[in-house]
Amino acid sequence: MKRWGLPLLSVVIFLGIWQIVGNRVDPILFATPSAVVDAFVAMIRDGQLGPAFLSAMGDLAVGYGLAAVVGIALGMVVGRSEVAERVLNPYINFFQATPLIALVPLVVIWFGVGFKARIFVVFLFALWSILINTATGVKSTPRALIDVGRVYKFTRTQSIMGIALPNAVPSIFAGLRIGLGKGLIGMVIAQMNISVTGLGGLVIDYGNAFKTAYLLAAIITASLVGVIAAAGLEVLRRVLFPWTKSEGINTW
Amino acid sequence: MDDAIIDIRGVGKHFAQRRDSRKVVLEDINLQVHAGEFVSLVGASGCGKTTLLRMIGGLVPYEPGAVRVNGELVDSVPRRIGFVFQDAALLPWRTIEENVAIGLNEYRKSFSKQEARDRVAAQVELVGLTEFASYLPRQVSGGMQQRAGLARALVGEPDVLLMDEPFGALDAFTRMRLQEELAEIVRRTSATTVFVTHDVDEAVFLSDRIAVMSIGPGTIREVVDVDLPRPRLQRQELLGNRRASELRDRVLELVIGDRTVPPAVEAAGVRP
């Protein structure tokens, strides 16, 4: 009650004020919560929102999944080999420094305007945080644990899979969380600017049409995608790695 | 003597600092430890106890000199050793039992799965952790973690047991209990042991000999024979024992008398 009561009250009061204020201004500027709910229901009924939601989820899942696999693998390599780190560092730094949204036109030139281009954008946005955090985690294996592996004659594979990788898990998940947020941004950008499809497409269409209630319903659905994905990641962590502690931060 | 299990001759160690300076940490160390013997290393913080222990364990290179374990020159981690680390150094993602089983990794081909399990269970029982076998390290107390670290080192029945202040981080009561448990374990195994500690009473209670090190650069200043009768199984046996307090005073004097480098400067890692 203590945990949920106050936030809930805060949201209820906020929605109440929004409803009252919204009723007094032009609905194009500011739709009321009840209008948004109506738009939401209408969009589900006429079969727009479901497919848009699935399309957003699909783009995110594929692009982010690829980024996770490639980011963790490359991160392991960079974390373990100084040569690999020196070779890859310029590129990592370049992509870290570049506002990735500026690369979207280039992605279109390479991949066209379809699914491939969209997942590549998600991939590109999500990759770097995952890679860097994995490398950091692998590099920060405590000396005592390395010693344990040496004293008890771990093979190379055993010390990678049994010490370096599990030691990096908390850091990898930190990277996965940050990468998810960025991948989500990439997904919406791709759907808005590359294909005009899915949730990003709805945002663009209803924005251009000044249908504010529908626009807000689409935005809220996009947040829902983020919440669901973050929750999924957290469940994965708890199930697969119960020995890791929950971070003190709120991952929602 | 030639029957030494651990044989350290003329060994030194320096760390490269900046381009042309180097920091000499150990100089001309000579020490022989014989089969089944328990030798403690004591000395001021920074005198190189950990470095010497890690050298015996093949975890740091040395130059010049020669370290031999079981007659073989140490140039990588010797076979059949156990190492107990100051902060237990358990793998956080493995249960207590699984951590103890790591001690059998070197011999995994010579045991069946069932044999290995039985040995681990027996060792876990010996250190009183049966009830906690399936707990994760962070779910048990510091004393229990240290017991698990000890069990991991002992389960393979090593020839050589190296311990770096294994009880240093524990409260006084837990420390005393573990000292007594270790005394009992050491009595039963034939492992040759080198034990680093700051606690002179602990060293007197457990050791056959105590090597007192001095600082700047680290050398073995004197080796004190602990000629107290064995078995010694309880700390309180030594309370009021005259010989024990003489030994203790002697060792303390040697440690405290060593003022070559002011401790405050050394602690900050600043050396001229």
Ligand SMILES: Nc1ncnc2c1ncn2[C@@H]1O[C@H](COP(=O)(O)OP(=O)(O)OP(=O)(O)O)[C@@H](O)[C@H]1O
């Ligand atoms: N990797 C390293 N590089 C440079 N100097 C080092 C390194 N490792 C240890 N030293 C130095 O070697 C000296 C001896 O260190 P060591 O850890 O062996 O001391 P110690 O006797 O175990 O001290 P304590 O009782 O505090 O554990 C110290 O001055 C330390 O700063």
Ligand SMILES: [Mg+2]
């Ligand atoms: Mg030390």
